[in-house]
Amino acid sequence: MTPPALVWFRQDLRLADNPALAAAAAGGRPVLALFVLDDEAPGRWRLGGAARWWLHHSLDALGRAIAARGGRLVLRRGAAAAVLDELVATSGATAVFWNRRYEPWAVAQDRAIKAALAARGVAVRSFKASLVREPWEVAAAEGLRVFSPFHRRWLELGPPDPPLPVPDPLRLVGDVPSESLASWDLPPTQPDWAAGLRETWRPGEAGAWERAERFLAVAAGRYGSARHRPDRDGVSRLSPHLRFGEISARALVHRAGLHSSFARQLAWREFAAQLLFYQPDLPEHELQPALRGFPWRDDAAGLRAWQRGRTGWPMVDAGMRELRRTGWMHNRARMITASLLTKHLLLDWRAGQDWFWDNLVDADLASNAMSWQWVAGTGTDTRGFARIFNPVKQGAEQDPQGAYVRRWMPELAGVPDAWLHRPHEAPPELLDAAARGYPRPIVDLAAGRARALTVYAAHVGGIGAEE
Numbered sequence: 205m206t207p208p209a210l211v212w213f214r215q216d217l218r219l220a221d222n223p224a225l226a227a228a229a230a231g232g233r234p235v236l237a238l239f240v241l242d243d244e245a246p247g248r249w250r251l252g253g254a255a256r257w258w259l260h261h262s263l264d265a266l267g268r269a270i271a272a273r274g275g276r277l278v279l280r281r282g283a284a285a286a287v288l289d290e291l292v293a294t295s296g297a298t299a300v301f302w303n304r305r306y307e308p309w310a311v312a313q314d315r316a317i318k319a320a321l322a323a324r325g326v327a328v329r330s331f332k333a334s335l336v337r338e339p340w341e342v343a344a345a346e347g348l349r350v351f352s353p354f355h356r357r358w359l360e361l362g363p364p365d366p367p368l369p370v371p372d373p374l375r376l377v378g379d380v381p382s383e384s385l386a387s388w389d390l391p392p393t394q395p396d397w398a399a400g401l402r403e404t405w406r407p408g409e410a411g412a413w414e415r416a417e418r419f420l421a422v423a424a425g426r427y428g429s430a431r432h433r434p435d436r437d438g439v440s441r442l443s444p445h446l447r448f449g450e451i452s453a454r455a456l457v458h459r460a461g462l463h464s465s466f467a468r469q470l471a472w473r474e475f476a477a478q479l480l481f482y483q484p485d486l487p488e489h490e491l492q493p494a495l496r497g498f499p500w501r502d503d504a505a506g507l508r509a510w511q512r513g514r515t516g517w518p519m520v521d522a523g524m525r526e527l528r529r530t531g532w533m534h535n536r537a538r539m540i541t542a543s544l545l546t547k548h549l550l551l552d553w554r555a556g557q558d559w560f561w562d563n564l565v566d567a568d569l570a571s572n573a574m575s576w577q578w579v580a581g582t583g584t585d586t587r588g589f590a591r592i593f594n595p596v597k598q599g600a601e602q603d604p605q606g607a608y609v610r611r612w613m614p615e616l617a618g619v620p621d622a623w624l625h626r627p628h629e630a631p632p633e634l635l636d637a638a639a640r641g642y643p644r645p646i647v648d649l650a651a652g653r654a655r656a657l658t659v660y661a662a663h664v665g666g667i668g669a670e671e
């Protein structure tokens with residue numbers, strides 16, 4: 205009997221355009237499909253709650269797709285190194301294939317596993333699948349810290365190769381014992397907070413393509429202008445599908461065009477991966493050395509009001525409630541909510557990063573850390589601290605009729621447009637009982653802004669004086 209080739213699925217939960225799967229299946233070799241739930245290796249970055257919900261359904265979808273082709277997705281929980289070791293021994297696999305990841309913990313894990321398997325005489329091959337360009341293809345040595353030169357280089361590398369079809373023939377091993385997905389308890393039970401996630405999403409490769417086709421057919425044409433508006437259906441909402449690799453960035457670039465504004469956003473995702481690859485402490489420390497040790501405030505009540513969508517600023521609260529309900533938030537709202545937390549409230553960006561990590565279905569170590577540092581002004585843009593989003597102004601510009609706020613804040617549905625983004629200033633007779641129950645702002649925008657800039661000047665000035 206031909207020994208099987210083992211394919212270790214990770215963030216590539218798809219059959220199409222999956223280079224590791226395609227290489228393993230080449231020549232008609234039987235493929236043993238494996239997924240390992242390894243909660244130890246990522247350390248403090250083990251999957252958060254919303255992502256665990258997604259993973260459950262995505263694995264369910266992949267498992268069904270593999271079963272429909274006569275195979276089985278083998279599920280094992282534990283340290284990936286030990287699981288691979290055991291499965292190679294019991295199955296007689298002589299080769300292991302996987303697609304690369306770029307988080308520091310994953311890079312270290314891959315290196316160790318590759319060496320251990322090679323020492324046993326097992327052939328190991330890894331592939332590019334998550335990104336159109338790997339970090340070292342665009343930038344060597346210390347990497348690029350500014351997006352424009354990164355994007356220029358990313359474009360110069362030219363159109364990517366066309367995506368790969370589902371391997372055909374695909375012979376799959378079906379008789380290896382697997383743990384049951386249900387036994388992993390990935391979705392929440394008590395309490396079950398996932399109703400909004402179930403209503404909103406269809407995890408898995410088929411759901412990803414359904415969403416992509418709809419976006420490419422309808423919204424992609426107006427994406428450049430509509431993508432800033434949370435009140436419109438102007439963005440793809442493909443981020444969780446991309447995060448779990450149910451659809452490849454390469455296939456999307458191939459369809460949308462390398463020079464499209466949509467592909468440019470996909471390049472931001474790759475910029476983030478590159479930044480984390482070369483700056484492994486991106487999620488932990490301010491990129492700008494001068495801002496390390498910044499005196500972020502300690503304010504548990506403020507943090508909690510922000511998390512619950514009860515800051516008294518409707519654009520912020522709408523975003524935070526969208527997040528709690530659906531596990532996703534529009535990019536503009538992510539910027540507005542993150543800015544209120546880190547500037548007006550002057551709370552540590554890592555607290556926001558943690559909350560997003562646990563609540564986003566698309567929680568991605570690189571994009572989350574880069575974006576939080578960008579909004580906090582601690583990242584690559586040295587003038588970033590002065591960029592402070594005013595939620596009232598943002599509301600007037602990006603949600604002028606209030607459709608976004610009214611959708612997520614039913615208690616404000618009856619507030620007239622003119623007051624919707626600052627209901628506490630409305631004449632009381634214009635507010636119904638529901639709107640009167642909405643909290644007054646927990647922070648004054650002008651005072652919060654002034655405090656942030658004063659603390660910043662004192663901190664940076666202090667460091668400057670010492671140098």
Ligand SMILES: Cc1cc2nc3c(=O)[nH]c(=O)nc-3n(C[C@H](O)[C@H](O)[C@H](O)COP(=O)(O)OP(=O)(O)OC[C@H]3O[C@@H](n4cnc5c(N)ncnc54)[C@H](O)[C@@H]3O)c2cc1C
Nearest residue numbers: 439440441442443469470473535538566567568571572575
């Ligand atoms: C504070 C903050 C935290 C964030 N955390 C995450 C995160 O954990 N995971 C995540 O995928 N994105 C994160 N983003 C980036 C961005 O908000 C989301 O990628 C985007 O909103 C996803 O929606 P979409 O799929 O409709 O995007 P679209 O506008 O349709 O863009 C297509 C794809 O491009 C990528 N992309 C778009 N914008 C960005 C960006 N600014 N940075 C990186 N990639 C981008 C995403 O993969 C996205 O799916 C964060 C942004 C902020 C401001």
